[in-house]
Amino acid sequence: MASLSSLSQPISKTPYNSLKFASHSTNSLLTPKNRSFSGLGFRSLGLSCVVKNSIQSEALVEATQISDVPLLSCSEAMERLRNSQESYRGKQQFLAMYSSVYGGITTDPAAMVIPMDDHMVHRGHGVFDTTAIMDGYLYELDQHLDRILRSAKMAKINIPFDRESIRRILIQTVSASKCRNGSLRYWLSAGPGDFQLSPSACHKPSLYAIVIEDQSPADQKGIKVVTSSIPIKPPQFATVKSVNYLPNVLSKMEAEENGGYAAIWLDDDGYVAEGPNMNVAFVTKDKKLVMPHFNKILSGCTARRVLALAEGLVKEGTIRGIRVGNVTVEEGKNADEMMLIGSGVLARSVVQWDEQIIGDGKEGPVTWALLNLIVEDMNSGPDTVRVPVPY
Numbered sequence: 043m044a045s046l047s048s049l050s051q052p053i054s055k056t057p058y059n060s061l062k063f064a065s066h067s068t069n070s071l072l073t074p075k076n077r078s079f080s081g082l083g084f085r086s087l088g089l090s091c092v093v094k095n096s097i098q099s100e101a102l103v104e105a106t107q108i109s110d111v112p113l114l115s116c117s118e119a120m121e122r123l124r125n126s127q128e129s130y131r132g133k134q135q136f137l138a139m140y141s142s143v144y145g146g147i148t149t150d151p152a153a154m155v156i157p158m159d160d161h162m163v164h165r166g167h168g169v170f171d172t173t174a175i176m177d178g179y180l181y182e183l184d185q186h187l188d189r190i191l192r193s194a195k196m197a198k199i200n201i202p203f204d205r206e207s208i209r210r211i212l213i214q215t216v217s218a219s220k221c222r223n224g225s226l227r228y229w230l231s232a233g234p235g236d237f238q239l240s241p242s243a244c245h246k247p248s249l250y251a252i253v254i255e256d257q258s259p260a261d262q263k264g265i266k267v268v269t270s271s272i273p274i275k276p277p278q279f280a281t282v283k284s285v286n287y288l289p290n291v292l293s294k295m296e297a298e299e300n301g302g303y304a305a306i307w308l309d310d311d312g313y314v315a316e317g318p319n320m321n322v323a324f325v326t327k328d329k330k331l332v333m334p335h336f337n338k339i340l341s342g343c344t345a346r347r348v349l350a351l352a353e354g355l356v357k358e359g360t361i362r363g364i365r366v367g368n369v370t371v372e373e374g375k376n377a378d379e380m381m382l383i384g385s386g387v388l389a390r391s392v393v394q395w396d397e398q399i400i401g402d403g404k405e406g407p408v409t410w411a412l413l414n415l416i417v418e419d420m421n422s423g424p425d426t427v428r429v430p431v432p433y
């Protein structure tokens with residue numbers, strides 16, 4: 043039988059079995075009568091540490107006395123999962139998921155789950171990427187694939203299949219989803235195993251991919267950004283697209299708390315770095331497109347494509363040149379235009395950074411021109427950026 047003393051031990055020192063046993067046995071063991079008796083007994087000893095233990099054990103008893111937590115069969119758990127998903131799912135629909143754990147694709151949202159013992163879940167040992175699905179084509183799939191493979195290498199994650207197989211699986215997942223507009227998100231992880239820090243017991247690396255239909259129209263109104271007070275990740279981690287996005291999340295929340303859309307990171311030398319899930323660029327007073335270089339931040343696939351597309355704007359004289367390098371805050375805040383660039387925002391004008399109005403406070407013409415070039419590229423760009431999905 044579990045004893046009161048085993049319940050009052052610090053949890054970390056309590057063997058799993060006795061804790062489990064205690065949780066099943068407390069209802070019968072601890073009648074209100076027993077509890078008042080134990081309380082009286084402890085008080086009469088007059089030892090504060092014992093009283094504290096008593097309070098702790100009472101709290102634990104309360105916690106273990108919950109009797110309305112149902113024990114579910116697999117099908118009941120799946121049913122509840124399905125109902126829960128249906129209750130919160132908004133505009134986004136999850137149309138298909140691939141998992142190397144079950145070695146196939148499912149279109150049932152309730153089965154779109156990953157194992158809790160996956161090293162990515164409990165230790166953040168995973169990398170990910172996203173590719174837009176535009177009118178039945180995958181935009182810049184190969185560029186994103188190259189990046190996730192680079193990220194996996196930097197995170198010391200062996201890949202479960204070769205590049206071509208991963209590519210084929212991703213395309214097949216989109217095909218099975220029948221999605222023509224949305225996004226494909228995918229993860230490479232050290233895989234399931236145990237709950238230890240070392241991945242040495244991970245069974246084998248895993249690949250997960252999900253297709254999300256998204257019909258919300260892209261909002262292109264000019265936005266406000268703030269300077270992030272959350273520290274930027276050091277270059278070794280900022281250049282990897284790992285699942286460790288806590289700083290990015292906190293930075294985004296900080297922006298929202300201050301009426302902004304995103305918070306901008308400065309690097310350790312005080313130069314402009316990037317946003318939490320986008321790059322930044324400026325059009326200077328002398329009409330040059332300037333962008334921070336990628337050695338301390340994530341190499342954005344969209345930003346790199348923008349650099350190539352912007353050559354056209356140089357040729358037609360809309361801008362005078364392109365520079366990738368250090369950008370000071372002063373240069374940024376005094377620019378004619380500021381923009382966020384990424385798969386999610388494409389190219390979006392920033393009209394205010396902290397208290398500073400950027401340019402004339404309106405969406406900038408170069409940002410509009412770049413946005414149009416990206417959209418055109420997504421719709422009718424070359425084969426190198428558009429991979430057709432065989433539905």
Ligand SMILES: Cc1ncc(COP(=O)(O)O)c(C=O)c1O
Binds near residue numbers: 321341345384
């Ligand atoms: C930190 C960070 N920077 C930049 C980007 C933009 O990259 P991409 O254009 O490839 O979406 C992302 C994208 O998610 C990001 O997470």
